Amino acid sequence: MKILLPTSTAGSLPKPSWIAEPEKLWSPWKLEGQELVDGKNDALRLCLDDQVRAGIDIVSDGEQTRQHFVTTFIEHLDGVDFEKREIVKIRNRYEASVPSVVGAVSRPKSVFVEEAKRLRQLTDKPIKWALPGPMTMIDTLYDGHYKSREKLAWEFAKILNQEAKELEAAGIDIIQFDEPAFNVFFDEVNEWGIAALEKAIEGLKCETAVHICYGYGIKANTDWKKTLGEEWRQYEEIFPKLQQSNIDIISLECQNSRVPMDLIELVRGKKVMVGAIDVATNTIETPEEVADTLRKALQFVDADKLYPSTNCGMIPLSREVANAKLRALSAGAAIVRNELLNKQ
Template sequence: MLRTTIAGSLPKPTWLAESERLWAPWKLEGVALQEGRRDATILAVKLQEDAGIDIVGDGEQARVHFVHGFLANLDGIDFDKKTIMGIRNNRYEAEVPTVTGAIRRKGPVHSMEAKAARAHTTRKLKFTLPGPMTIVDTIADEHYGRREDLAMAFAAVLNEEAHELQALGVDVIQFDEPAFNVYMKEVPDWGIACLERAAQGLTATTAVHICYGYGIKANIDWKATLGEEWRHYEQTFPAIAKSSIQQVSLECRNSKVPLDLIKLLDGKDVLAGAIDVASNTVETPEEVAATIRAALAFVAPEKLFPCTNCGMAPMSAEVAYGKLAALSAGAALVRKELGAA
């Protein structure tokens, strides 16, 4: 019980990409880049093992960004036709490619890093993919017209990719949907349907990650406007609870989320964020344990998985892996209290 895992991204080695930066450009090219992306994936897996993480991930080492890394091998997207658009309801702006035709996969997108990770760990392996609604919120559209139609098109190709990852030995497939904390009305209207289409037919464990974003200034500034209680989950958890998705990853540590909202996820596994990704202060094991204990008031220990609040790509490696070690140590403290190994 209380098996630890990560939300998704981890810092890339300084020889591969610029450090402590989101959307960091690659430092390598050609064959060297391909080998570097593979080697960084293996390194991330091993460093997670060293930190004591139970369910490891690829750390998104082979992607510039968690969304655009998936888009890179799809037809129907013009990467030369860039648009400056507001992301997450204009929280911040980004230069994004444009959908100009029907969305189709050219071939496998993430098989290289999934194979590398699977070959170098015997632990449970988790792989993250962007959710359909979040993709739609991170790309310009000149073809489909309706956001829900575009999201369903992405859901179909995500499902193809997810089935291939499952066949390669991935145990948990997580869809990242930070947009679920922004467009709450659309979640039950069409977001859940698209999410379930992305996960259709999978026998691997399925998860959805819904957070308040990376620890970047735009997100930190936004959080400062949200008041004393962050109740976004209250509007979406009932719809998620009715869905076929098995696990829900949420933000707990140093947030203003009322933890009793976890009760709205009755029956689901809960990946409780016990690591703050918006702070460079490394948590103590006791601080991690305190967050886990607080979450245990609302979910059974066998259904609770201590996790990070969000991805850690913009952090230094020293801080990020220090936090993962604290996550493991904190979970071990609570397991001991519960009399579990």
């Protein structure tokens, strides 16, 4: 039976403190060798259990086996040198030391498929799996080979398509591409970014999603948000073309953000994953606050197409806070679900 307002998370969930330092991006592993392999498997099970206990309907791996949502995928590709690093500005916001593209990029073997199979064996719930989108991948690298953002994005799109097809075959129900870069490079998004994303989903039969947010609750992002004015209208630049695309679900940030809710009207007809949990604060939303965000969204998206979610990944939060927020998400969705069912 199809659930009305199925809840999910946008991406990462906090890792247990025995595998990596909590509340920290890029946190190094505390284990190595076989202990790390076992630890990742244990973390995956624990993360699934946390989601099920919190009442999350569409579960994920919580990115428990990866250090970072972009670079862990890139580490498995040929053509990228992690020793040869350059300083680049990521999403026009902050500088970072990143690996270099030194030759033709390719994927010698699948990256996440074994973990996906493992998660599929552990649950019969629908699973959503996140991959970095092509534009966000190129924004996290120094390209000394193709010397063209568009060409490199196209190559990554082909690689992502190979991975996505294997994830689908492993039993994944929704494949999500994370594209925070879509909130920054509007001309490129419309010129070739959405086309590259469509290349990445080519031939898939499972549902596909694109997640476009304003980033983790780290200082570089919160500082940037302060410069965006009273209304955050970035989505307005890209939603019309996304509405015409083959992507099934648009995932966006709504809770405590200055995104005008009526912008969702621009993707009318698509399923919408509405971020109803703020990941940039330790304050736990009340179920009623979550319900209020969802009610506002329902003015612009049909109930059967609304998927309550979190704004972004939750890796910078403690497990305790993240779990409490997930419980609030489920409880808030339940309030609105009951309201809708009682109207029928």
